[in-house]
Amino acid sequence: MARKKFDEDSDNHDRWMVSYADFITLLFAFFVVMYALSSVNEGKYRVLSNSLVNAFGRIPSAPIKGDPPPSAPGLPRALPPQRQRNSEALRREKEQLTGVARNILQVMAPLVQQGKVRVTQSQRGVNVEINASVLFAPGDAKLSSESIQALKAVADVLKDDDHVIQVEGHTDSVPIRNTQFPSNWELSAVRSSSVVRLFIESGIAEKRLTAVGHGPTQPVGSNETAEGRLRNRRVSVMILSNLPETATEVPVATPAPR
Numbered sequence: 120m121a122r123k124k125f126d127e128d129s130d131n132h133d134r135w136m137v138s139y140a141d142f143i144t145l146l147f148a149f150f151v152v153m154y155a156l157s158s159v160n161e162g163k164y165r166v167l168s169n170s171l172v173n174a175f176g177r178i179p180s181a182p183i184k185g186d187p188p189p190s191a192p193g194l195p196r197a198l199p200p201q202r203q204r205n206s207e208a209l210r211r212e213k214e215q216l217t218g219v220a221r222n223i224l225q226v227m228a229p230l231v232q233q234g235k236v237r238v239t240q241s242q243r244g245v246n247v248e249i250n251a252s253v254l255f256a257p258g259d260a261k262l263s264s265e266s267i268q269a270l271k272a273v274a275d276v277l278k279d280d281d282h283v284i285q286v287e288g289h290t291d292s293v294p295i296r297n298t299q300f301p302s303n304w305e306l307s308a309v310r311s312s313s314v315v316r317l318f319i320e321s322g323i324a325e326k327r328l329t330a331v332g333h334g335p336t337q338p339v340g341s342n343e344t345a346e347g348r349l350r351n352r353r354v355s356v357m358i359l360s361n362l363p364e365t366a367t368e369v370p371v372a373t374p375a376p377r
Contacts, residue, residue, distance in 0.1 A: 226272035251352035274321035291348035308332025
């Protein structure tokens, strides 16, 4: 029987194109993934990073663009330049006001020791609280001759300073009604104005001064006792801080839909 002869298949020289196409597809997918990673939303990345930290504890993370470089362990983290300037200005202002307070304490030392003058310092500034009995006769707004020297000593401390000064008059709750002062409001306002006028005459610039009358509305003691009423009758000389306050605009409320 004759053997049938088959032609051997010829080699296929185009098989390399299949592998090449697969390689190009994988390379395209790789670059798509790399592009997606490079344009990740930073806000979403922060949320994801914080969630991972809360879930697994503190773990080192890659810095995000715009973040300050991490500080070495054990060393204080450096403040941004603006915060550094604000902190330095706050420190200088506090030191300056502390110096003013010490000078006033020195010139009014006898009255401080007698408990008739109190000097305190806060973020608002320095408050010199003077009992009204040192300055005025009961129901009167004319400065006594003994108080003028003490107030002039305070003016000598403040006249070369640049802080704004607010003089505040206070009374107790006992009503006053006479031809000169219809109420405690008028009495407190005229008393603070008397101190302001003396400060102007002693060389303090008028534009730095303000007179305010609070009447009996801000007591520091009980009006039910003689001692408390004595404390409430006072004049406060406020040396206000020069640091500007940060104003925040109040948004307009949008009416709820009906």
